Amino acid sequence: MRDRNGAKVFESGALNPDGSIQGNDNDADPARFEPHYTQIRSSDQVQIYESILKDSAGAVTTGLISTVGYLKDNRLLPHGFDKSTAEADVAVHGEAANDPAFGAHGHRIRYSVEVGSAPGPFQVEAELWYQPIAYRWANNLKRYDAAEPQRFNSYYDSMGGATAAVLARSCAPAPCQTDGR
Numbered sequence: 173m174r175d176r177n178g179a180k181v182f183e184s185g186a187l188n189p190d191g192s193i194q195g196n197d198n199d200a201d202p203a204r205f206e207p208h209y210t211q212i213r214s215s216d217q218v219q220i221y222e223s224i225l226k227d228s229a230g231a232v233t234t235g236l237i238s239t240v241g242y243l244k245d246n247r248l249l250p251h252g253f254d255k256s257t258a259e260a261d262v263a264v265h266g267e268a269a270n271d272p273a274f275g276a277h278g279h280r281i282r283y284s285v286e287v288g289s290a291p292g293p294f295q296v297e298a299e300l301w302y303q304p305i306a307y308r309w310a311n312n313l314k315r316y317d318a319a320e321p322q323r324f325n326s327y328y329d330s331m332g333g334a335t336a337a338v339l340a341r342s343c344a345p346a347p348c349q350t351d352g353r
Contacts, residue, residue, distance in 0.1 A: 223247060243266060301337065
């Protein structure tokens, strides 16, 4: 969100130069993850549509061999998908399962943020980013002393902030201001 002078007043989920996402608990700590939100109130809350896997102890994992289920799966749903009748292997998991604003129509989320003394009117900008390989998934491979994961991570690290792409962008009121992107 920008004030009438174009200064940023609020931002949630910016992509860092290394490919991590500002405010994403999982990027900061592999044992945690960002919950599904119905309302964002601060910049450290980030709505991330993703699957978070769990191991047999119920801990977060990116190891496919140790995975026994989901802690969270709020990936955006295809049109016509009925989350109330979906089979377990394709179901919505976690808090999104009980969110009436999350379904095959998309997701309606509320942002309630402090603007302090910033001068209005404000411009609200929303972007939907796609990151095919998340920062945590890539960085968890760094502990392996083998040529393939080392090569993969050298590629990932060299890409940095180019590990994601904006799929959709909208501003109110339009048009969006540009800041070099």
